[in-house]
Amino acid sequence: MIEFKLPSLGADMDQGKLVEWKVKPGDVVKRGQVVAVVDTSKAAVEVEIWHDGTMLEQLVPVGETVPVGTVLATLLAPGETPEQAAAQRRAAPAARPAPKQTAPAAAVAAPISATLAQRKPISPAARKHARELNVDVEGIAGTGPHGAVTVEDVEKAAAAARAGAVPAAADRYAEMRKAIAAAMSRSKREIPHYYLSETIPMQRAAEWLARENEKRPVTERILIGALQIKAVALALAKTPELNGFWKNGTFEPATGVHIGVAISIRQGGLIPPAIHDVDKKTLAELMRALSDLVARARAGSLRSSEMSDPTITVTNLGETGVESVFGVIYPPQVALVGFGRMEARPWSEDGKLFTAPLVTASLSADHRASNGIRGARFLAELRERLQHPEEL
């Protein structure tokens, strides 16, 4: 028997609300499949499962808020029978932490004593559809005849749940602000930051990109930001101590380069979901992944792996017009790379003075994991990589 537990979807998450089950008991699930949607304080996140198996029992009902680590469901391993699973469970009854009871969960429990006359009017089709969508139909306000809940009401409620609008927008903003505050306070409290910056000439990169984009349809054009992210990924090869996590008093290097991209969302929210294996992606693949990630982050449909495992974060405040940004590291990561705006400024090279598009790149790094000289090496490598855009 496999236990599917609520994963931590970021350092700032200690509980989550189950918004939707994407699979039913009896469904066969594959490693990497999205099986549930969980509302964190930041977003509604699609949670993937990391085992092949068959969904056996869903222990946490939709609408319930439970702590990280709670067993959400049990699954049969491939080849396992329900009887074997039951025997295993009897042998270890304590292995299942009791889900935390919360007020909304109590409200979900149907009032069994309700008489027919007091019953909330719910159309048969709406009731059926709500079951299919795993929406709590009792909690939906009806707009049909005599205030009955209709299919449309259910669909709206489900869409709202997916978009993460279940808590009122203002509440969500407050929650997200609280989460950012907790993570950033922890970062500044625990992480001894050091900051470095480097001005990088972008003439070659910009010219090369302009030529490249001429060959591409408008929808496939690559932004300079994608080049910067790719250059960061490649530059990290020489300074792996910037790519990983500080955990339990020691540095754990990451096995891949998963770059968290800081994305602003409506009402002042900020999410840094990851693009996986950036160093192995082509620019075109990276650009597609970036566009997709931004769209989904703003629609509130991110996946759990994207939320939980960035190994370094890149923030780009160039669009807003600042010259440079010195960011706060997102724990347990150990570094954050910032880019300011790109603009033409005086520049000298080979004894000549001219104007060139420049950008200021910065590094905020955890001094526990690396020293300034390694950080400087990284920025030098980053600058070098951006002088050879064709190799990115």
Added chain:
Amino acid sequence: MKRLSYREAMQRDPRVFLMGEDVGCYGGCYAVSRGLLDEFGPERIRDTPLSELGFVGAGVGAALGGMRPIVEVMTVNFSLLSLDQIVNSAAAFRHMSGGQFSVPLVVRIATGAGRQVAAQHSHSLENWYAHVPGLTVLAPATVEDARGMLAGALADPDPVIIFEHVQLYNAEGDLPEPWTTDIRSAAVRRAGRDVSLITYGGSLPKALAAAERLAGEGVDAEVIDLRVLRPLDTPAILASVRKCRRAVVIDEGWRTGSLAAEIVAQIAEQALYDLDAPPARVCSEEVPIPYAKHMEDAALPQTEKIVAAAKAVIGSEVPA
């Protein structure tokens, strides 16, 4: 239109003849058979005495004897006199003879109100006939069907009752080929997705008008013309209801024990879990149809009532 279809049928098959009150010299009380007497002669265009029991019975006998009679009954109220011949004879012979005899009889009956002819000439009793196994009951609501259904009815080896609503006799429309239409299926007269307006015969124009009005208010109504009242095209009804999730059945018969009641029962039996609201009915008030114009209008399903019922099942307006 009916006249055209009569002429075609009589030219095509010498076994076809027409009889009924005033069909010959007078040309039919709705002028349906005007001119046919001159063309086909008194052998095939036969005026009958005022005796529905007698001449419908004669039609049953002629059909048993190998003819293809078309019998006209002036109103459905009068047809009650002939119920014995239709229910106890025509509908039952195939069954009672173990399949040895069939009754290829077509009975044309005018039905419905709206002409200020009061309580003995205005009722809609289609459901009485649609109740009876052994009969096929048709209700053309368009010019095309009025013309095309007769050929299908004559081709049927068993008795077919055709109900023609008196308000539709003066309807005009284009006549596309082919001139025969099927007598098995319902038709979607207007596609929509919000509410299914299920109706037939004289109520079809009212339902279509209601759908137009609803469209102006952002409600996309589908209009189903049943066309065949027995056997009902249940799959077509359910398909529409499953799509729209709301249904209003419009039937000029009285509500209690109506065809609308049968349709609502079928919806409840087979599509309950696809419904977003209880099905609604717009039927005639349970009174003998009044003579006075304003009272007659008030007693019948009208476009305003259909619009109100549709809005009520959608929920934008709570019914009074």
